[in-house]
Amino acid sequence: MGSFRADCQYCTRDQRLQEVLLEVCRLDVSTLYLCREQTYRGRAVVALNAHETELFTLDDDALCRFTREVTRAARAIRDVTRADKINYAIYGDLVSHLHYHLAPKHRGGPGWGQPFTLQPDPPRHLSAEDFGRLADAIRADLG
């Protein structure tokens, strides 16, 4: 399933990726990251480990495994953040390597009732300590 692309930030996990994402843990066919931008506390990305660009290029086994892992991550984020709703999205027009955005939303919180914003202005960053605690809590919930 999929090949490695030397020009893809999700394949190389290079500096471009590390500037915006922190790895929380590697799952079986995907990797869970927290976004450094935390307007939606717990906002995360689950990226497939292989370079594929559409859900329909995955075989059935990979599709189900990827979906299970995204779903498992969403539940952990909901548990930790007590979000009222998780938003899930695959866009990827420009960075096409399959990755789900997960954005926890709270009633009365940022962007409730509207699609989450990829680059909120101004961005919100947590302290290193708070960010680390959030990653630890999600990792612990995943078990």
Add this chain to the structure above:
Amino acid sequence: MGSFRADCQYCTRDQRLQEVLLEVCRLDVSTLYLCREQTYRGRAVVALNAHETELFTLDDDALCRFTREVTRAARAIRDVTRADKINYAIYGDLVSHLHYHLAPKHRGGPGWGQPFTLQPDPPRHLSAEDFGRLADAIRADLG
């Protein structure tokens, strides 16, 4: 799996739903609709037939079946529209019944490189004939 909610437009398939969506076909655990707003030609919704609100409330069988059907619909829309990328999203802060938005995107077309817009201004509507042909083509591709 899930219960019927008399106040939910995806459960009742009532006038609120019919004003914005046209049913293309019922799949096994979900229903494929075309959006009447067609800025992104082929834009569609795949709604779970049962009233569930998060992917993680589905059991494993339902999760995989729903994902397969969303993926099958995405492929058909790609085939018919020759889109360069499909965008997939579940939001649902306000209308929480599980439904994926599918937005076909073209390089150089509306919103390329940005998340698709739920309510483009001005909206774009097709003629009844063109809209019907589009639904027929997607239905035929689904086989």
